[in-house]
Amino acid sequence: MNTLTLAEVCRRVSLPEHAVIEIVEVGIVTPVAGSAHTWRFDDQTLVVLSRAARLHEDLALDWHGVALALELLEEIDTLRRENEQLRQRLNRFLD
Numbered sequence: 001m002n003t004l005t006l007a008e009v010c011r012r013v014s015l016p017e018h019a020v021i022e023i024v025e026v027g028i029v030t031p032v033a034g035s036a037h038t039w040r041f042d043d044q045t046l047v048v049l050s051r052a053a054r055l056h057e058d059l060a061l062d063w064h065g066v067a068l069a070l071e072l073l074e075e076i077d078t079l080r081r082e083n084e085q086l087r088q089r090l091n092r093f094l095d
Contacts, residue, residue, distance in 0.1 A: 003032060003040035013049045019063075020049065026063045028052050028070060 010017050021036070023029055029048050031039035048070070055066045 001032075001042060003042055004045070006039045006041070009041050009045060009049065012046055013053060015049065015053055019053075022063050023049065023052060023066075026067050028063065028067050 004012070006017060006020060009015075010020055013020075015023075020029075024031065024039070029041065029045045029052075032042050033040040052063075052066045052070060055061055055069050056063065059065075059069070061069060
């Protein structure tokens with residue numbers, strides 16, 4: 001698994017280090033290894049951080065609000081997938 005340092009993550013998502021530290025403290029992302037000074041992050045962290053940064057900037061949410069918004073968006077995605085699966089099962093019975 002390819003991991004990134006805190007500095008690499010900050011550079012890739014254009015966030016200052018203090019913002020990423022706060023995002024970790026809020027629980028939006030979790031390092032895969034290390035302590036605060038040696039944190040390592042996986043590639044998926046970049047996707048989540050980019051999405052979080054957009055919500056923070058576009059909607060003027062604080063990081064706790066971003067965490068809630070991301071949780072709700074994930075729940076919506078889960079419900080949509082479950083709904084699609086149920087529709088497919090229903091269609092098999094109707095055909």
